[in-house]
Amino acid sequence: MALWVTLAMGLACRSRATEADADAGATGRVAPVNAMLPACEVLLPSDVRESMLPGFTMKEDRACPTCGPLCTFRSASEKDVTVSVTWDCKPHYSQADTQALLQPTLSLGGEEIPALGKAAARRAPAQGMLQVMAWDDDTPCALIVTWLGGSPEQALDVARLALGATRPDSFRVPVPPESELDSGTP
Template sequence: MRAGGRAALILALALGGCRARTTDSTGTTADAGTAARPRPGDLPLPGCDVLMPADMRELTLPGFSIREERACPTCGPLCALRSETEKDVTVSVTWDCNSRYSRTDVRALLAPSLRAGGLEVPALGRAAVRRAPAQGMLQVMTWDDDTPCALIVTWLGGDPERALDVARSALSTTTPAALAMPPPPAEDAGLP
């Protein structure tokens, strides 16, 4: 697969992970970014340098450069990472912060990905699932414990299991302070 084709595939898969469907007061259903507007507090998110600081990137992805792209109107930035030494590897991380994630049951969050052939990942955030949508690709979607955010890590190329480490590191830097938002109440976060 050509490099341009890889980038397009990763972008399409990452955007597909954060598209939400909403219903307005007239009963019309729309994809996020068409007629729907984000609720206050769901945006804006800080950039990749805050969500994936340099020290964290050096530990999990040494030698990778980062480029920030806009993922979708209701998602956070799309952080695209490339390496000069691992030219066959492309990594992307995107955030989808939405207050409904804090109120939704874990099984309901996981169900669509599990039905599509994904596997649940234990002990990674509030809930996590992994799937391989294409050969040589691993996508990890996880919901954070202390913020109303879902993270989608897409790894294309050699050693795709490293996507789990990237997801774990990105979760550790996704904090209410980094997002400049108050933490969800204990009952919303699924805590006792």
């Protein structure tokens, strides 16, 4: 099962990695901005996780060089159910046309999901798997939820709750006070 989740995340991030390469131009690769995204604990606080996936355990990994943390959830009662949530943040997502955001997923047989974030689409890359991609209204981030096993339609509910928990201040790195900067204190 972990293989399916890994493959699905690889597909989701690979298309955006090529966008990053194109954004960089001929001079080289874009620095992996998403490598600085906060941990799953910050992006999905415990109260959100418990209402989103009660009875699931969470593990954090890195999805790919250009994606945020991969929060993987496993059901204690349904051993064949695995859910992953990750973020992909790029400045151009804020200004991008919604149809341009949706087109890659729609061209792979996906369908648009109305009234979920700035834009959202779903697709079933394999039997028993549902992947939901939703672009946040408040941040330049796409949220990718992959549900494998059990009732994959629940991926829509997870995406809705995770988008609601995604706040602009979750992505800000705290800056030390000026007095600490001047004194040389780390």
